[in-house]
Amino acid sequence: MTIRIGIMGYGNLGRGIETAIANNKDMKLVAVFTRRNPNSIQLLTPTIPVVSASTVLEWKDKIDVLVLAGGSATDLPFQTPTYAEHFNVIDTFDTHKNIPMHLTTVDKIAKENHHLAIISIGWDPGVFSLFRLLGNVFLPKGNDYTFWGKGVSQGHSDAIRRIPGVKDAKQYTCPIQKALESVRNGKSPVLTTREKHTRECFVVLKENADAAQIEKQIKNMPNYFDEYETTVHFISQEEFNKNHQGLAHGGFVFRTGTTGINKQHHQIMELQLTLDSNPEFTAHVAIAYARALMKLNKEGVTGCKTIFDIAPSYLSPVSKEELIKDLL
C-alpha cells in the first residue's frame, strides 16, 4: 500500500514533511499546496507539482492524507475544520489551551464526512505528551517535569522582533542544568518558572536604536520574559546570519515517583530528544501518524483523534509479526 500525501503550506514544516516522505518507502508526495504564487516556490524534490491552495478540492481523489503545515495562531484553527470536510487530515496544532475546542470542531466535521483527523502531532504536543501519559500511569505517585531546549522559541523571537528598533532576533530557551540534575538524581524538587529555564536573546538593532532601552523592554516583557533570567546579546546582521539560522531543539521529560508499601523505592523515567532539525523531526512524527490514520480510516474510524488514541502498531509499515520478532 502506498499512502498518497498532500502538503498544505510550504514553510519549514512543509519542507520537513517533504523530506520525511522521502524517508518512508510506503509514502508518496502527490502535490504541495500554497497560498503564494506556485511559480515562486522551488521544492527540494522538483518533480512534484506545486499548485494553488485554492484548487485543492480538485485533488480529493488523488490524496489519502492532507498534512496541514500551517501555523497554530491563525492558519490551523481555520484550515483543519475546513479541510476535514474533504480530506483525512493531520495537523500539529500546538496552542495548548485551545486544543479541546479545536478537537470538538474538527471531530464534528470529520465525522459528518466520514473522514479521520489526527491533531496536535509533533514532539510537544506529541511524543512528550505520550511520555507524560505513560509516566503518569506507570508511576501514579510522582511528579512531572518537562524541560525544553536548548532551542529556538519562535513565539519569543517574534515578540522581540515586534519591539521598535529591532531588526532581527532569535530567542533560545535553555534548561537550567542544576535543576535538571536535581530531577535526574531523584530529588523531586519543587521548581519555579525561573528555576527551570533561562532565555538567551540575540538581537540585531536598526540604525540609531537605543540598545539599553530595548534590553530593558525585553527583560520586562510580561509573560514572555519577566519571569525568567534573561540575557540579551546585541550582534551584527552578519553574525546573526552566520550563527543563528539553525532549527535545532530538544528537551527532557521526567516522571519521578515512588513505589513500595512504604514508598521507599524511587523510580525515574526520562525521555530526552536532541534534534538538529525541529521541523524535520516534527514532520517525521506527523508522517508516522498519517500511516496510522490510513489504517484506522480503512477500519471505519472517523472523527478527530489525538496521539493518546493511537495504538503503536498502527504507526509502523511492518507486520505485527515482524514488530514482535525485531522490537518487542
Added chain:
Amino acid sequence: MTIRIGIMGYGNLGRGIETAIANNKDMKLVAVFTRRNPNSIQLLTPTIPVVSASTVLEWKDKIDVLVLAGGSATDLPFQTPTYAEHFNVIDTFDTHKNIPMHLTTVDKIAKENHHLAIISIGWDPGVFSLFRLLGNVFLPKGNDYTFWGKGVSQGHSDAIRRIPGVKDAKQYTCPIQKALESVRNGKSPVLTTREKHTRECFVVLKENADAAQIEKQIKNMPNYFDEYETTVHFISQEEFNKNHQGLAHGGFVFRTGTTGINKQHHQIMELQLTLDSNPEFTAHVAIAYARALMKLNKEGVTGCKTIFDIAPSYLSPVSKEELIKDLL
C-alpha cells in the same frame, strides 16, 4: 469502576503487584494464589486472603484480571494458556525467542473463551519495546541501541550458583559508559557485545572451594560470560547479605537517525529508566495494562495482545478530556 485483581504467585513480582494495586485507586486486590502452603505466606496487606492455586477456578466470578507473577522459564508457558481459558490474564513473559509461539497458543484459547490476554508486559520486553517501535517509525533511517543496567541479571546469578563450590552469587550487568556516551553524542558507533556491557560478579564460596578455579569457570562460561569483560569478587556471606540484596535495575534505549534531503541532520531519542525496584516498576506497568485490558474486553476485544496493540489512553484511569487538558 473498580478493577478486581487476582495475583497468581507471590515472589518478588507478586509482591510488586500487591504494592502497585495499593498505588492505583481504581484497583482492588481480591486474592493471592500460591502453590505453596497458603498459611506459610505473609502478605504486605494482611487483610487479603491467600489461597491455594488449585482453587482458583472458584474465584472466576470475583476476579476481572488475573495477573500471572510466575517465571518465564517453566511457569508462564503453561500458566498463561491454562488460565486464559477461565480469566482475562496479564503476563510478563520475557523469553524473547518464544514470544511468537506463546502468543499463538494464548490467542487461540483466549478467543475461544471470549477472554483477553496481554503478554510480555514490563520494561523489557515492555516499555523499552514500545520506545524502540516509536524510534523506528519516527526515525526510519537510523540505529537502535539498548543498554541494560546497572542491575542484577537473575539468569546470570543462577548460572554462577550452579557451579560446585559456590554458596551464593549476584551478577550485575553494567553498561560501558564510553559506548553509551558515543551513542548519546550521535556518533552511531558499531558496537560488539564486549563493547556494550561488562559483568560484575559477587560470589560467596563454600568452605574449601577453589577460588581461582571457580573464577576461571565463570569467566569462560559460554554465552553467559565468555563474550564479556567479567570481574569476579569473592566476598563473605555477611557482606553479601548486607550489600547485595537490592533489586535495583534500569537501562537506556536510544534511536539515533538522520533526516533531511541530504541526511544532514542528526536526531537522537533517548529513554532512560533508573529503578530502585525492578519488580515494583514491572508490576506498575502490568497493572496499567490490566486497566487497558478491562476497557478493551468491555468493548468486545478478545484474544492475545502485546504492548504494541494498546492505545495509550486505555492505560489511564482519567477521562480523555482530562488527559488532553493536563498531559497533551
